[in-house]
Amino acid sequence: MKIGILGTGEVGQVLGAGFANLGHEVKMGSRDPNQEKVKAWVNKTGAKASSGAFAEAAAYGELVVLCTLWAGTENVIRLADPRNLAGKVVIDTINPLDFSAGVPPKLAIGHTDSAGEQVQRWLPDSRVVKAFNTVGNPHMIKPEFPGGPPDMFICGNDDQAKETVTGLLKAFGWSVIDMGGIEEARYLEPLAMLWIHHYFRTNSGNHAFKLLRK
Amino acid sequence: MKIGILGTGEVGQVLGAGFANLGHEVKMGSRDPNQEKVKAWVNKTGAKASSGAFAEAAAYGELVVLCTLWAGTENVIRLADPRNLAGKVVIDTINPLDFSAGVPPKLAIGHTDSAGEQVQRWLPDSRVVKAFNTVGNPHMIKPEFPGGPPDMFICGNDDQAKETVTGLLKAFGWSVIDMGGIEEARYLEPLAMLWIHHYFRTNSGNHAFKLLRK
Numbered sequence: 001m002k003i004g005i006l007g008t009g010e011v012g013q014v015l016g017a018g019f020a021n022l023g024h025e026v027k028m029g030s031r032d033p034n035q036e037k038v039k040a041w042v043n044k045t046g047a048k049a050s051s052g053a054f055a056e057a058a059a060y061g062e063l064v065v066l067c068t069l070w071a072g073t074e075n076v077i078r079l080a081d082p083r084n085l086a087g088k089v090v091i092d093t094i095n096p097l098d099f100s101a102g103v104p105p106k107l108a109i110g111h112t113d114s115a116g117e118q119v120q121r122w123l124p125d126s127r128v129v130k131a132f133n134t135v136g137n138p139h140m141i142k143p144e145f146p147g148g149p150p151d152m153f154i155c156g157n158d159d160q161a162k163e164t165v166t167g168l169l170k171a172f173g174w175s176v177i178d179m180g181g182i183e184e185a186r187y188l189e190p191l192a193m194l195w196i197h198h199y200f201r202t203n204s205g206n207h208a209f210k211l212l213r214k
Numbered sequence: 215m216k217i218g219i220l221g222t223g224e225v226g227q228v229l230g231a232g233f234a235n236l237g238h239e240v241k242m243g244s245r246d247p248n249q250e251k252v253k254a255w256v257n258k259t260g261a262k263a264s265s266g267a268f269a270e271a272a273a274y275g276e277l278v279v280l281c282t283l284w285a286g287t288e289n290v291i292r293l294a295d296p297r298n299l300a301g302k303v304v305i306d307t308i309n310p311l312d313f314s315a316g317v318p319p320k321l322a323i324g325h326t327d328s329a330g331e332q333v334q335r336w337l338p339d340s341r342v343v344k345a346f347n348t349v350g351n352p353h354m355i356k357p358e359f360p361g362g363p364p365d366m367f368i369c370g371n372d373d374q375a376k377e378t379v380t381g382l383l384k385a386f387g388w389s390v391i392d393m394g395g396i397e398e399a400r401y402l403e404p405l406a407m408l409w410i411h412h413y414f415r416t417n418s419g420n421h422a423f424k425l426l427r428k
Binding site for chain 1: 420
């Protein structure tokens with residue numbers, strides 16, 4: 001599968017490399033595809049990796065992964081052009097973090113809305129699936145924990161899109177729990193806050209959620 | 215320890231019986247201590263159990279557990295009289311559920327506030343600890359799950375109060391994670407929504423959260 005990554009931060013780099021390692025072809029989109037960190041990522045990731053402008057990566061991907069900071073997301077979607085994402089599965093990894101009062105961050109949006117719902121509104125013709133937002137990037141690929149595998153909670157309005165994303169998550173070693181429509185992002189984004197606040201309390205990011213079941 | 219329970223629903227009954235089984239003396243407070251379900255609970259729970267008005271149970275308890283429906287909580291606190299709860303540890307088990315659009319419920323409050331914070335404002339002289347809100351009542355006492363014990367996330371502003379509550383939780387078989395001040399209820403209440411929505415999606419309440427760590 002051809003996968004477009006929108007964003008050049010750690011999440012984009014980790015997921016892009018993870019997808020390339022699964023055998024997918026990955027194009028990392030950014031404002032400046034010639035910036036050093038993008039070139040370094042392409043070189044390190046190998047023959048499956050390439051780079052381009054946001055719109056190029058969006059057009060390239062059969063599936064596209066949003067890995068932007070919340071504050072820049074609306075603009076990145078405009079640069080990527082929603083028409084390039086129409087009909088496609090778009091994985092939304094974003095947490096709407098507000099660092100205005102320092103760390104740990106608070107949620108910039110919530111309760112009656114969420115980043116996931118906002119992304120779906122910005123991309124009305126795309127099939128948005130919230131995923132990867134409830135764990136730190138060092139554990140997004142092949143998470144290894146005593147008592148694992150951990151559970152990745154996902155949500156989205158399109159069942160087929162969620163099946164596609166579930167397949168990718170399972171290939172990465174996750175157990176997957178589908179929570180329902182994209183409005184469930186109202187609860188997945190606060191779950192990320194528990195992850196993040198625990199990180200700040202313990203100075204460790206070596207944790208991941210599991211829903212014990214019987 | 216003498217423990218007051220405010221509320222006669224399933225959560226109050228389960229926790230009250232759980233505390234009595236640990237050897238504590240438990241008084242269940244309600245509008246009408248002579249109602250059938252309260253008498254039945256006292257009879258079933260045994261010599262450690264008694265009942266009284268809200269204010270009597272509040273005055274009786276060295277530690278008091280709020281087990282009311284969100285909509286009635288402010289009034290119950292008024293009936294219990296905050297002066298009866300001053301200086302005491304108050305466990306807030308409540309989820310601020312809004313059933314106005316049917317099931318599954320939504321959160322009535324959130325993002326920049328929470329039931330936990332509101333309870334603490336209603337009881338400014340009490341030491342409120344949020345606990346027991348992220349699991350269904352059948353698993354509050356001695357939760358048994360493959361891969362367990364599950365984790366109970368708690369929060370509150372008073373460390374000593376959280377130590378007391380942690381001791382009770384451990385006696386019930388929980389692992390405990392302290393998330394910080396009472397404002398963390400903004401994230402623990404959405405976590406309960408994941409529990410509740412998963413219940414509605416699967417028609418099963420046999421699940422509980424764990425934070426895998428290494």
